[in-house]
Amino acid sequence: xxxxxxxxxxxxxxxxxxxxxxxxxxxxxxxxxxxxxxxxxxxxxxxxxxxxxxxxxxxxxxxxxxxxxxxxxxxxxxxxxxxxxxxxxxxxxxxxxxxxxxxxxxxxxxxxxxxxxxxxxxxxxxxxxxxxxxxxxxxxxxxxxxxxxxxxxxxxxxxxxxxxxxxxxxxxxxxxxxxxxxxxxxxxxxxxxxxxxxxxxxxxxxxxxxxxxxxxxxxxxxxxxxxxxxxxxxxxxxxxxxxxxxxxxxxxxxxxxxxxxxxxxxxxxxxxxxxxxxxxxxxxxxxxxxxxxxxxxxxxxxxxxxxxxxxxxxxxxxxxxxxxxxxxxxxxxxxxxxxxxxxxxxxxxxxxxxxxxxxxxxxxxxxxxxxxxxxxxxxxxxxxxxxxxxxxxxxxxxxxxxxxxxxxxxxxxxxxxxxxxxxxxxxxxxxxxxxxxxxxxxxxxxxxxxxxxxxxxxxxxxxxxxxxxxxxxxxxxxxxxxxxxxxxxxxxxxxxxxxxxxxxxxxxxxxxxxxxxxxxxxxxxxxxxxxxxxx
Amino acid sequence: xxxxxxxxxxxxxxxxxxxxxxxxxxxxxxxxxxxxxxxxxxxxxxxxxxxxxxxxxxxxxxxxxxxxxxxxxxxxxxxxxxxxxxxxxxxxxxxxxxxxxxxxxxxxxxxxxxxxxxxxxxxxxxxxxxxxxxxxxxxxxxxxxxxxxxxxxxxxxxxxxxxxxxxxxxxxxxxxxxxxxxxxxxxxxxxxxxxxxxxxxxxxxxxxxxxxxxxxxxxxxxxxxxxxxxxxxxxxxxxxxxxxxxxxxx
Numbered sequence: 093x094x095x096x097x098x099x100x101x102x103x104x105x106x107x108x109x110x111x112x113x114x115x116x117x118x119x120x121x122x123x124x125x126x127x128x129x130x131x132x133x134x135x136x137x138x139x140x141x142x143x144x145x146x147x148x149x150x151x152x153x154x155x156x157x158x159x160x161x162x163x164x165x166x167x168x169x170x171x172x173x174x175x176x177x178x179x180x181x182x183x184x185x186x187x188x189x190x191x192x193x194x195x196x197x198x199x200x201x202x203x204x205x206x207x208x209x210x211x212x213x214x215x216x217x218x219x220x221x222x223x224x225x226x227x228x229x230x231x232x233x234x235x236x237x238x239x240x241x242x243x244x245x246x247x248x249x250x251x252x253x254x255x256x257x258x259x260x261x262x263x264x265x266x267x268x269x270x271x272x273x274x275x276x277x278x279x280x281x282x283x284x285x286x287x288x289x290x291x292x293x294x295x296x297x298x299x300x301x302x303x304x305x306x307x308x309x310x311x312x313x314x315x316x317x318x319x320x321x322x323x324x325x326x327x328x329x330x331x332x333x334x335x336x337x338x339x340x341x342x343x344x345x346x347x348x349x350x351x352x353x354x355x356x357x358x359x360x361x362x363x364x365x366x367x368x369x370x371x372x373x374x375x376x377x378x379x380x381x382x383x384x385x386x387x388x389x390x391x392x393x394x395x396x397x398x399x400x401x402x403x404x405x406x407x408x409x410x411x412x413x414x415x416x417x418x419x420x421x422x423x424x425x426x427x428x429x430x431x432x433x434x435x436x437x438x439x440x441x442x443x444x445x446x447x448x449x450x451x452x453x454x455x456x457x458x459x460x461x462x463x464x465x466x467x468x469x470x471x472x473x474x475x476x477x478x479x480x481x482x483x484x485x486x487x488x489x490x491x492x493x494x495x496x497x498x499x500x501x502x503x504x505x506x507x508x509x510x511x512x513x514x515x516x517x518x519x520x521x522x523x524x525x526x527x528x529x530x531x532x533x534x535x536x537x538x539x540x541x542x543x544x545x546x547x548x549x550x551x552x553x554x555x556x557x558x559x560x561x562x563x564x565x566x567x568x569x570x571x572x573x574x575x576x577x578x579x580x581x582x583x584x585x586x587x588x589x590x591x592x593x594x595x596x597x598x599x600x601x602x603x604x605x606x607x608x609x610x611x612x613x614x615x616x617x618x619x620x621x622x623x624x625x626x627x
Numbered sequence: 628x629x630x631x632x633x634x635x636x637x638x639x640x641x642x643x644x645x646x647x648x649x650x651x652x653x654x655x656x657x658x659x660x661x662x663x664x665x666x667x668x669x670x671x672x673x674x675x676x677x678x679x680x681x682x683x684x685x686x687x688x689x690x691x692x693x694x695x696x697x698x699x700x701x702x703x704x705x706x707x708x709x710x711x712x713x714x715x716x717x718x719x720x721x722x723x724x725x726x727x728x729x730x731x732x733x734x735x736x737x738x739x740x741x742x743x744x745x746x747x748x749x750x751x752x753x754x755x756x757x758x759x760x761x762x763x764x765x766x767x768x769x770x771x772x773x774x775x776x777x778x779x780x781x782x783x784x785x786x787x788x789x790x791x792x793x794x795x796x797x798x799x800x801x802x803x804x805x806x807x808x809x810x811x812x813x814x815x816x817x818x819x820x821x822x823x824x825x826x827x828x829x830x831x832x833x834x835x836x837x838x839x840x841x842x843x844x845x846x847x848x849x850x851x852x853x854x855x856x857x858x859x860x861x862x863x864x865x866x867x868x869x870x871x872x873x874x875x876x877x
Contacts, residue, residue: 180657225703230846232676233703264708265677265700 101262102175104270105286106277108256114222114239117258117281124276125226127234127269132223137161139217139242140186141291143302144209145340145349150302152205154178155291158186158213169198172289187211189346208401210346215298216245217290226269234266235273242290246298255293258283307333307352309359312523315474319370320460322473323363326520327456330360335449338440344433347397350390357387360452362516367480369468375455382448389439395556396429402553409584410577417577424564477521482616484514492600501551504596508544511537529611540603543595550589554582628741629873631748632766632798636782638753641772641805643670644839644849646750648862649770649869651848654707658745661699661708665719665762666752669712675702676846677711684715689722689732695740704851708744716752723757733761755789763790766798768873772805772833775817801872803829803865829872831865834858 108117122129140158143149149156154171167187168180179198190206193199219242226235238259244252258277262270277283288296295301311329313322334356340349361383364376403422407415439445464470491507515537522530561578564570602608633646646662654660664671669679677700681688688698699708723729737747751762763769771786773779783802790800804822808814822828833839836858838849845852849859 230676230678263701265698 101264102173103262104260104274105290106258106260106283107286108239108258108283112282117239118224120281121237121276124280126272128227128231130225130227132225135161135219135221135223137219137221139219141214141217141294142167142186142211143214144206145212145337145345146209146305146307146352147303148205148207148209149202155302156202156211157291158183167193167198169202170291174289174291186213208346209348212345214246214300215294217242217294218245219243226273234263235269236261236263237273242294244294244297246300252294252297255290255297257286257290305333305336307355309519309522313473313521315524316472318460318469319367319471319473319476320464320466320469323367323370324456324458324460326363327360327452330356330363331449331452331456334360334452341433342437342440347401350394350397350436354387354390354394357383357390359516359520361387362513363520366484366513366517367468367476369466370476371455371466371469373466375451379448379451379455382444382451386439386445386448390436393429393432393436396425396432399556399560400425400429406581410580414573414577414580417571417573418581420564420569420571420574421560421578424560424567424569473521474524477517477524478616481514481517481521482612484510484517485612485616488514489604492604495596495600501547504544504547504593505551508541508548511541511544515541525615529615533608533611533615536603536608540599543592543599547589547592547596550585550592554585554589557582557585628737628744629746629768630737630766631746631869631873632751632762632769633748633772634751634759634762634766634769634786635771635773635779636753636755636786637774637779640774640779641833641839642753643674643750644842645770645772645805645833645862645865646748647671647674647842647848648850648859649866650707650746650748651704651850652863652866653746653870654704655850657706659706659743660746660748661710661740661744662702662748662750663710664712664750665716665758666712666750667714667716667719668752669714671750672709672711674842674846674848675700675709677702677709679712679714681711681713681715684713685719686715686722688736689719689726695736704848720757723761729757730760730764734765737765763793763798768799768801768869770869771800771802773802774806775804775814775821777817780817780821799873800827801829801869802827803868804832806835807832808835829865829868831861831868833861833865 108114118129138160140160142156142158149169154169156167156169158165158167165183165185166180167183169178171178179201181194181196181198183193187193188210189208190199190203190211193202219240222239224237224239225233226237228234238257238261240257240259242255242257244255246252258281260270260273260277292302309326309329311325313325334353337349337353337356340346341353361380364371364380364383368376400422403418403425407418410418460469468476487510488507491503491510495503495507515534518530518534518537522534557578561570561575564574631649633642633649635642643666650660650662662671662675664679672679681698688695695710699710701707702709723732726732733749740747749762749766751759769786771783773783787800790798804818807818818832822830834857836856838853838856838858841852842849849856849862853859
């Protein structure tokens with residue numbers, strides 16, 4: 093190797109203390125510098141930070157900012173230290189989806205991260221930026237400084253305090269200038285390094301923090317925690333998740349709000365159904381029934397979301413002449429989607445929904461009784477979790493082993509349900525077991541589930557498309573060519589389903605292989621000895 | 628990473644002005660760009676106000692003892708860096724002669740820059756030498772300014788002939804007329820006749836202009852002090868043509 097790639101030099105930001113004014117700071121700089129200081133025209137840009145509701149850009153690294161200067165708008169993906177743009181593109185205004193962006197690098201890279209989620213404006217920063225060049229004897233710029241004032245404005249929030257920064261922007265190849273200015277800033281100017289990046293400071297000013305919403309189950313349970321208290325941690329998180337998505341569903345921001353709500357509801361229902369004897373039976377039964385109701389009330393809206401999204405794939409599966417014939421289906425879906433979301437709004441406004449939330453919260457928040465009536469309430473959670481997971485695992489193995497070449501689709505559906513139950517339990521109680529081992533098991537299970545899930549999806553899609561055909565005919569909107577296209581689609585899906593079915597045995601053999609089986613046994617089968625659970 | 632070399636066997640034809648101005652435009656359009664000033668006279672280095680000094684000189688550089696990374700200087704323009712010239716480059720030929728496979732040397736030195744730059748401009752000294760041989764191997768295209776005089780055109784033909792003799796299918800030669808004075812009949816007739824006859828020639832011509840000469844006073848690319856001048860506009864068109872002929876955003 094003859095050389096390493098040229099690396100970008102990150103800027104060094106300093107916070108300016110409240111009492112120090114800009115003029116004093118500039119004078120002090122001029123007084124101490126061996127280099128010339130030249131002020132460039134000031135800029136007054138506005139910066140809007142965007143991310144998805146579940147912080148996908150933040151999770152991928154960095155932040156997304158729309159800069160408005162005059163009439164120009166530019167969307168840029170910055171790394172956390174804002175050193176050099178990862179990707180950037182001019183835009184006409186705030187984009188809502190990645191599909192609103194001009195084709196190019198930024199759109200391509202964002203698409204894999206953001207997918208179908210909406211980009212939400214989180215906070216707006218109004219800025220006043222005074223750039224300075226430090227110049228040598230040839231008037232060559234050897235370093236840049238910006239003196240910045242920013243103020244955060246968020247929807248429904250008072251304006252944040254002025255955030256003031258001195259940013260040192262090194263020019264490649266002039267390390268001495270950087271040394272000199274950093275020494276000055278820390279010494280005579282009395283500045284301290286910025287504590288947290290400006291974009292995080294701005295978010296904090298409007299009461300947000302990166303990652304303050306996540307649908308993932310990343311909580312820590314203690315193995316010897318009482319089972320009822322541990323389940324409450326899970327139930328609280330699931331309730332928070334469900335409620336956090338309510339507003340996005342009402343405003344139809346994107347399809348994933350409804351999806352996340354449904355998953356939270358399904359998880360809660362599965363938990364209550366599988367881990368018995370921890371709460372009083374009566375409370376659990378009523379809540380489970382109501383969660384079932386809530387889930388079923390969201391089915392139509394989710395189906396419409398899913399099929400509208402699938403339309404592009406469907407079009408691709410058809411010869412080009414027929415693809416356009418699916419347009420009446422799009423119309424049908426859009427119309428029914430609008431209706432379904434209206435119904436969702438009604439449901440969310442209903443007294444029944446409010447009672448459900450009240451009940452859910454009641455169970456999740458009630459203080460643990462000292463002498464519980466439920467038999468397993470006071471048992472250590474690790475023991476309860478281990479037993480339930482082992483039981484669910486055996487359920488999967490039993491159902492999976494029973495599958496033959498001739499088994500009906502219903503039998504495969506049962507394997508899939510068994511897998512789902514197991515998956516939920518493992519995810520709820522993940523923190524109670526060695527991270528690497530349980531991570532591997534979840535991965536193995538997921539691979540198996542993918543096969544089953546695809547098989548089931550393909551079966552459901554055929555039924556659904558037939559159902560749509562009948563409904564469209566009833567509503568008088570099914571041209572003969574559209575029927576033909578949809579029939580072709582059903583055939584195509586049936587073909588794919590048969591293909592996927594072929595792989596079942598292989599996938600199950602992988603899942604029931606020695607290593608995975610051994611790890612399941614080791615982690616969940618043996619009766620726990622004291623202190624072993626956390627090992 | 629695309630490597631473009633501004634080159635002509637003959638000197639004083641506007642090579643450096645071409646490298647500096649095209650690099651400036653390319654960087655402004657968002658391409659991470661590096662100018663490597665290979666000419667010991669260091670004109671490009673002067674235009675960017677950088678002092679012409681490479682620690683250890685061209686000798687150590689060629690032998691791979693110095694990493695290019697440490698030698699790069701940021702210009703005054705975003706996305707545009709410079710690898711400065713050094714007076715010792717006058718002996719670059721001798722240094723190359725000592726290297727293994729000298730004609731591949733520059734290419735090899737440039738490869739680690741792949742991750743950092745979209746474009747590299749090599750501003751080459753006039754003449755055919757080991758340095759230019761090495762440039763021919765490293766460059767995707769030679770951007771060749773031609774003054775519309777008989778002597779200048781002969782060197783263009785020499786260059787084409789030379790590359791043919793070497794059996795190189797790369798680099799592409801992108802020749803264009805430079806320092807054209809349309810008031811002079813010889814210029815006018817030569818340009819018009821050759822453009823009509825040779826479709827490989829770029830269509831843009833850069834007019835003779837004192838605004839270009841002022842680059843030495845301003846020590847800056849044209850676009851930064853006279854962006855609306857006809858000659859700055861001509862460089863914009865030239866860049867569009869060069870970029871298109873080298874495959875654009877492919």
